[in-house]
Amino acid sequence: QQALELRKRLLGEEHPDVATSLDSLAGLYSSTGRYREAEPLYQQALELRKRLLGEEHPDVSTTLNNLALLYFYTGRYSEAEVLLQQALELSKRLLGEEHPDVANNFNNLAELYFHTGRYGKAEPLYKQALAISEKTLGVGHLTTMTVRGNYARFLREAYR
Template sequence: EPLFLQALELNKRLLGDNHPSVAASLNNLALLYESQGKYDQAEPLFLQALELNKRLLGDNHPLIASSLNNLAGLYESQGKYDQAETLYLQALELRKRLLGDNHPDVATSLNNLALLYKSQEKYDQAEPLHLQALELNKRLLGDNHPNVAYSLNNLAYLYSSQGKYDQAEPLYLQALELRQRLLGDNHPDVATSLNNLAALYYFQGKYDQAEPLYLQALNILERSLGANHPNTVTVRKNLANLRDSL
């Protein structure tokens, strides 16, 4: 936080209030607050960044799509799904128009919209978007890329939510193996994969398989993000629920 604040102050002092780098600093600080669950602090910064980018760059610029996407993500985190959907759709349309259909940012927008629909249990709308994002990431980035692991994980999560455990498990395992190979064993994304796979086993009553995965995930998150990070708290609760079941 102090470094983001210093960067913002320095950009403003050197470049003036009306510069794309100031918008970037506002956006980065907002993302930090969002990741901590400080939504009331994040929203005005995202809105300032969006307004500044529009004024400086016009409505048709990739950075506008990124700002729309980030603000949508904030609203989704707060359960404001109608507001989020409108912004995600705008970002997707803008990215397709500016970047073409075959661009990693388009895959990101497809994925984000799919996750939003999944949160609302609109599974039929979510699945084709996840599949498009996965296919696009593989074609553009190759099979060995963190974005591919992310797409695999999200598609598995969709299937798991529908009780399609046999379809979900191999995707979770692929995502976990890929993340461990690309990011190392002690990365928060690896913890996410471990947690998700553990939840899959938990839902099937396979508690002996789930518990060690939750423990691994918790250990990674406590070391990498701290004991009080929202992700760490979530995994700790998942482990407690498992032990209650036992």
């Protein structure tokens, strides 16, 4: 909160770093279950990033993904799906098919499909996420291990 207020005061309300602080504070609130407080901050960050950086910017994809995860955590699956798909397409277009952020987006969309019983859609996304993570980050990287764990959990549940 202090960083957000300081950035607003020093940089003005219309600055990309203000959007970064909004996104970060929303992330803290979301990770501690304070979803009602997080959602408007994510929405503000998204609107500010789109306005200041344009619709075609990796930071826009990041905030789309973060807001989508909040919707996912609160059971708003259809809203989450739309945003996750947008984040994935945007990150692929801007960063390339084999970027770690793309792997993260594949994983998050796979998680949504898994938790909503759409196993046929989930599995290829897990595979893509894992392949990209292993190639770009290495097999021992925390992100790669997280994706591998998610995929393993999916396989245990889906094929019991």
